[in-house]
Amino acid sequence: MNLLGPDGWGSSQVGENGTTVADDLELSIMYGAMASGDQFIRTVAADVVPRSLNDFAVIEYRQRVVADSCANPALVRELYAIATEAAGARRWMVGRDRGARGKLYLSLEPLTKLIGFLRQLRSTCEPSFSNFESEGFSGLTKTLTDNFGDEYLAEVERHIDILQFEHGFAISAELGSGGGIANPVLHEPPAPSRRRQSVFGARGRRVVAVSDTDESAKKFIWRLVGNSLDRVADVVSHATDTIDHFFRDLRTELAFCVGCVNLFERLRHDGYAVCYPKPLPQGSGPSFSFRSLRDPALCLSAVSAVEANSIDGRGTQLTVITGANSGGKSTFVRSFGAAQLMMQAGMFVVAEAYEADIRSGIFTHFRVPDDSSMTYGRLNEELVRMRDLTNRIQPTSLVLWNEPFSSTSEREAAEILTPITEALLDSGVKVVVVTHLYDYASGLADRRRPTDLFLRANRLPDGSRTFQLEVGAPATTSHAMDIYRRVFDRSSELGSDQ
Incomplete structure (x- = not known):
């Protein structure tokens, strides 16, 4: 039984992502929506989502399980509720009988409950078998039928009843x-009605009575009982x-599946399109293409409708985004990274259509706010973070940069960032960068690869933003008319108030 991957899948199918991915992409907002108040689901989501799958077949396997879950939300939630209750059935407590008999009973009680949960x-699950189409849920039903059939459960319950030792x-x-x-042997306890074959040894008819005053004999008997029951207790345990x-x-x-259901229902309720992306096998070449892609964190937190982007980037290895400030550049790079991460987690994405090649790891480098506790200056701190990133990435990784080296002059930043970019591209890394560095961006554009x-953040003639990107040559981020309106429109408002 495996809902998150086929039999035999494991760590070899999981890539290594950067340590700041969850924070930079604001995934905590998405985890909260997936949890819907259940802390265990949130913990599982925060563990599973960032561990990207890099195997095409495993991604598609999990996508089918997630699709099954979203098509049968009530059933999946009921299965999760049963599994949650069953997971708390075993509570080790110290009983009055601290010997082997106490150990046995401490295992028998949860075993009895667990058989009931099975x-x-x-x-x-079994009456709803036809509702499921994925191998994962079909495998779960087969596991329950083959390994925990009626005959097996009845036999276990019979032995649990015997081990109560009501007849000594x-x-x-x-x-x-x-x-x-x-060589102590525990036999089936004496009971007039029991004549069937048992896992206990055959019982003879010799009986020895021990006097209540014979302490030595009592100790011997209790050692005998302890040695025998201890073996049975180990088997039951x-x-x-x-x-x-x-x-x-x-x-x-199931917690991951329910988390996906919660997120799916929340996004659809708010009117956003979701789709199951098309993963392109790793090594097929850098590529992406999407229609109406949105940032899930913004969709879940914004009070108004979120604008979408549609870009055809098939065959693209380097994507450079420039343009007006507050034009949606950072939102775009977060939407791009979240979609890649969700795709490689086997989830749906917030788009009408999405496809991209699988990457061995996803790494982010976003601008961080000033921090008085920094050991280095801003530039040195960023160089250290960039070094750590480049030391960990592989040739098939994806790197997302948001305003790198904004802490220094444009000329110095371009001199640092350009050779790093070239080295990553030469090694096969796919790079998406949002930058205000015009010299850096225009220098890359001049090479015409x-x-x-x-891409540029769209800006209308009156200075208003559409929060959508369009294909275009690098643009500066400063606009004189924006500054003029911000200063003088405000001045006129103040003058009219006087």
Whole structure:
């Protein structure tokens, strides 16, 4: 049973992302929407989403599971509720009987509950088998049917009933050297109605009575009982652990599915389009294309409708975004990074259509606010962060830059950033950069490489922003008319108030 990947998938199919991805893309807002008040779901989402899959088949496998979940929200939530309750069934407590019998009973109680939860899970899942189309949910139903069938559960419940020892113990042993116990065997307890074959050993008919005043004999008997029950307790404890682990793993996987359902419903309720992206196999060449792409964090937090972008970047390795301040450049790069991350998590994306090649890792370098606790100056601090990034990325990684080296002069920033960009592109890294550095951007544009794409934040003649990007040569970020209107329009307002 695997909802998040086919049998045999593992860490080899997971890429390494940068440590600042979640913060830079403001994923905490998305995690909150996925959790919808459930802290466990939030924890699972924050763990699963940033661990990007880099295997085409695993991504599509998980997409089908997520699509199944969104098509059957009530059923998936019910399965999650059962798994959550079952995951809390095992509570180790110290009983009055601290010996082997106490250990046995501490395993029997949760095992009894877990068997009940297995029956409940089956009765919920099996009638709805036809509702599921993904291999993941079909595999879950098959696991329940094959491994936890009626005959198996009935047999386990019969042995649980026997281990209550309502009719006493039936134990045989040999006398060992020095009067010790050798080869103890626990037999099926005596009960007139039991004549069927059992996992317990065959019982003889010899009986020895021990006087209540014979303390030495009592100690011997309790050692015998302890040795016998301790073995049974270990077997029961192992069985309980196995079923407990099954439910805990299932709860984690279903938590991710329910999180996707919560996010899907929230976005659709707010009127935003979502789609299942088309991942292009790793190594197929840098590419992306999307229609009506939006930033999920902004969609979930904005009080008004969020504008979308549609860009054809097939064959593009370098994307440079320039243009007017407050024109939607940072929002675009966050939407691009979030879509790539969600695609490689096997999720839907906030767009009408989206496709991109799979990348081995996603790394971000965004401008950070001033911090008085910085060990270095702003420029040195940024150089350290850039060094750490370049040391970790691989040739098939994706790098997202938002206003890099804004802490220094334009000329000095261009001299630092240009060779770094060239080295990354030469090694096969895909780069998306938002920049106010006109010299840097225009220098790249002058090279006229077919794999470069230049976008500008759209600005109307009256200075208003559309928050949409268009293909165009690099543009400066300063606009004299913007400054004029901001200063003199404000002055006229003040004058009219006097």
